[in-house]
Amino acid sequence: MDIDALQKRFRQFADERDWNQFHTPKNLAMALSVEASELLEHFQWLSAQESSELSEEKLNQVRQEMADVFLYLIRLADKLDINLEDAVEEKMVLNAKKYPADKVKGSAKKYTDYQDDPS
Amino acid sequence: MDIDALQKRFRQFADERDWNQFHTPKNLAMALSVEASELLEHFQWLSAQESSELSEEKLNQVRQEMADVFLYLIRLADKLDINLEDAVEEKMVLNAKKYPADKVKGSAKKYTDYQDDPS
Amino acid sequence: MDIDALQKRFRQFADERDWNQFHTPKNLAMALSVEASELLEHFQWLSAQESSELSEEKLNQVRQEMADVFLYLIRLADKLDINLEDAVEEKMVLNAKKYPADKVKGSAKKYTDYQDDPS
Amino acid sequence: MDIDALQKRFRQFADERDWNQFHTPKNLAMALSVEASELLEHFQWLSAQESSELSEEKLNQVRQEMADVFLYLIRLADKLDINLEDAVEEKMVLNAKKYPADKVKGSAKKYTDYQDDPS
Numbered sequence: 001m002d003i004d005a006l007q008k009r010f011r012q013f014a015d016e017r018d019w020n021q022f023h024t025p026k027n028l029a030m031a032l033s034v035e036a037s038e039l040l041e042h043f044q045w046l047s048a049q050e051s052s053e054l055s056e057e058k059l060n061q062v063r064q065e066m067a068d069v070f071l072y073l074i075r076l077a078d079k080l081d082i083n084l085e086d087a088v089e090e091k092m093v094l095n096a097k098k099y100p101a102d103k104v105k106g107s108a109k110k111y112t113d114y115q116d117d118p119s
Numbered sequence: 120m121d122i123d124a125l126q127k128r129f130r131q132f133a134d135e136r137d138w139n140q141f142h143t144p145k146n147l148a149m150a151l152s153v154e155a156s157e158l159l160e161h162f163q164w165l166s167a168q169e170s171s172e173l174s175e176e177k178l179n180q181v182r183q184e185m186a187d188v189f190l191y192l193i194r195l196a197d198k199l200d201i202n203l204e205d206a207v208e209e210k211m212v213l214n215a216k217k218y219p220a221d222k223v224k225g226s227a228k229k230y231t232d233y234q235d236d237p238s
Numbered sequence: 239m240d241i242d243a244l245q246k247r248f249r250q251f252a253d254e255r256d257w258n259q260f261h262t263p264k265n266l267a268m269a270l271s272v273e274a275s276e277l278l279e280h281f282q283w284l285s286a287q288e289s290s291e292l293s294e295e296k297l298n299q300v301r302q303e304m305a306d307v308f309l310y311l312i313r314l315a316d317k318l319d320i321n322l323e324d325a326v327e328e329k330m331v332l333n334a335k336k337y338p339a340d341k342v343k344g345s346a347k348k349y350t351d352y353q354d355d356p357s
Numbered sequence: 358m359d360i361d362a363l364q365k366r367f368r369q370f371a372d373e374r375d376w377n378q379f380h381t382p383k384n385l386a387m388a389l390s391v392e393a394s395e396l397l398e399h400f401q402w403l404s405a406q407e408s409s410e411l412s413e414e415k416l417n418q419v420r421q422e423m424a425d426v427f428l429y430l431i432r433l434a435d436k437l438d439i440n441l442e443d444a445v446e447e448k449m450v451l452n453a454k455k456y457p458a459d460k461v462k463g464s465a466k467k468y469t470d471y472q473d474d475p476s
Contacts, residue, residue, distance in 0.1 A: 001120045001121075001122050001203070001204045001207075002120075003120050006207065006211075009211060010211070013211070013214070013215070016220040016224070017218060017220050017223050017224050018224050022402045024167040024170050024171060025162065025170040025171055025173070026162040026165055026166075026167055026170035027167070027401055027402060029158055029159045029161070029162045029170075030159060030162075030268065030397060030400070030401040031401050031402075032155050032158065032159075032188070033152075033155040033156055033158070033159045033271065033394065033397065034394050034397055034398045034401055036151050036152040036155035036156075036188070036394075037152055037155075037390065037391050037393075037394030037395075038394075039148055039151065039152070040148045040149060040151075040152045040387060040390065040391055041391045042148070043144065043145040043148045043149075043387070044384055044387040044388050044391055045379045045384060045388075046145055047145075047286070048143040048145055048146070048285070048286075051143050051144040051145035051148075052143060052144055052198070054144070054199070059199065059201070062199065062201070063199075063201050063206045064206070064209075064210060064213075066192060066195065066196060066201060066203065066206060067203070067206040067207045067209070067210035068210065069151070069155070069188070069192055070192060070203060070206075070207050071207060071210060071211070071214075073185060073188055073189060073192070076185065077185060079171070080173070080178065080181065080182075082178070082181070082182050082185060084120070084185065084186070084189060085120045087182045087183070087185060087186040087189075088120075088125065088186045088189050088190060090183075090186070091183060091186035091187065091190060092125075092128060092129070092132070092190070094183075095132070095190075096132070099136060101135040101136050104136050105135070105136050105137050141283045146282055146283060149278060149281070149282040149387065150282050150283075152275065152278065152390065153275050153278055153279045153282055155275075156271065156272050156274075156275030156276075157275075159268060159271065159272055160272045162268070163265055163268040163269050163272055164260045164265060164269075166405070167404070167405075239358045239359075239360050239441070239442045239445075240358075241358050244445065244449075247449060248449070251449070251452070251453070254458040254462070255456060255458050255461050255462050256462050262405040262408050262409060263400065263408040263409055263411070264400040264403055264404075264405055264408035265405070267393075267396055267397045267399070267400045267408075268397060268400075270393050270396065270397075270426070271390075271393040271394055271396070271397045274389050274390040274392075274393035274394075274426070275390055275393075277386055277389065277390070278386045278387060278389075278390045280386070281382065281383040281386045281387075284383055285383075286381040286383055286384070289381050289382040289383035289386075290381060290382055290436070292382070292437070297437065297439070300437065300439070301437075301439050301444045302444070302447075302448060302451075304430060304433065304434060304439060304441065304444060305441070305444040305445045305447070305448035306448065307389070307393070307426070307430055308430060308441060308444075308445050309445060309448060309449070309452075311423060311426055311427060311430070314423065315423060317409070318411070318416065318419065318420075320416070320419070320420050320423060322358070322423065322424070322427060323358045325420045325421070325423060325424040325427075326358075326363065326424045326427050326428060328421075328424070329421055329424035329425065329428060330363075330366060330367070330370070330428070332421075333370070333428075334370065337374060339373040339374050342374050343373070343374050343375050
């Protein structure tokens with residue numbers, strides 16, 4: 001995926017609509033969070049099992065919400081001059097250290113405890 | 120960015136930790152939403168102006184939260200067998216139709232009205 | 239519960255700290271959403287069953303997050319001059335009309351369809 | 358406000374619709390978070406100033422979202438057997454200790470630093 005090209009298209013899209021006045025980092029973080037909740041809404045009353053067996057119609061709605069989350073994420077990265085690819089790479093390395101496989105493997109309890117760790 | 124390769128790494132990461140039992144689409148949508156809110160939290164008391172002038176320390180924290188959002192997003196896409204790149208492309212085309220530049224350009228009011236449009 | 243008295247206390251609390259400059263409705267809505275996500279975080283990896291059997295420690299954390307949500311809610315209501323009690327009463331009447339017991343009773347599918355209804 | 362009476366009404370409302378199967382604490386926490394985001398959505402593109410000058414129509418929409426947040430909050434409290442009134446009282450006392458007026462008064466920076474404090 002060519003993030004740079006997508007960011008450039010979104011930038012032009014916003015420029016043409018004079019939307020930069022609304023696209024402050026603060027507002028974009030809000031929009032991203034709102035889209036993440038619209039995604040969440042599709043799952044709120046489903047069982048774990050049902051959430052793995054979405055109808056085609058529901059899956060298409062979920063897909064669109066995920067695209068919205070992605071678009072606001074790269075727009076915010078653009079505005080803050082953050083390289084998402086580098087950020088993701090570094091975070092995966094960090095996570096591997098934070099959750100060593102031999103320590104967290106297997107039990108829900110351990111997993112949850114680690115996840116609750118505020119560090 | 121090679122989404123497939125990142126998804127494969129995250130899949131292996133979760134497999135090694137026996138985390139697939141927790142990574143239902145429902146739970147991943149929750150985790151994504153929680154991370155989006157952790158991102159939002161950094162901006163909640165800032166003015167629009169301040170949100171564009173983050174300190175290096177704050178910017179680094181924001182960068183890590185954005186990586187977390189991205190990682191859960193591609194993990195969820197993997198679990199639902201959604202091609203994010205195609206989804207984003209289609210959404211950008213949809214948005215161009217939904218918000219024609221000549222109609223929404225310029226005023227906050229028009230923008231807001233369009234954004235509130237539930238269609 | 240004496241909402242007016244709580245709002246008065248929170249108002250005084252904010253006044254003494256010179257926090258009104260931060261407590262715009264926009265920022266308070268953000269803070270409320272962030273607290274709701276902190277509440278959500280406690281449940282994200284739990285099964286439905288586990289979420290009904292919280293440990294005393296976890297329950298206490300959940301309780302505090304719920305208090306935070308409540309406090310920002312009444313603070314926002316105060317700032318917008320909204321009578322929460324009246325709003326809740328009207329919404330319960332609306333909901334009774336929107337979800338007639340004889341139509342939505344029993345099946346998850348019906349419930350979900352109704353919940354998805356954007357009206 | 359008579360929280361007990363409201364909880365009893367909501368309990369009966371859910372019973373009549375056979376909704377207890379969906380109203381696990383986990384799902385209710387999700388629903389609460391989703392409603393908080395629907396509330397947030399109304400503010401996402403507004404300036405701080407505009408968020409204090411909502412139109413009557415917008416204010417009515419905001420009012421309904423706030424009622425939804427409140428209703429899921431008391432429903433969750435009912436399911437977890439949490440006394441919201443006591444929780445709120447304790448949290449206000451805690452906050453007074455956590456943010457001493459003489460220390461946090463006046464500057465945004467101090468306020469933000471305190472708010473970021475994970476303790």
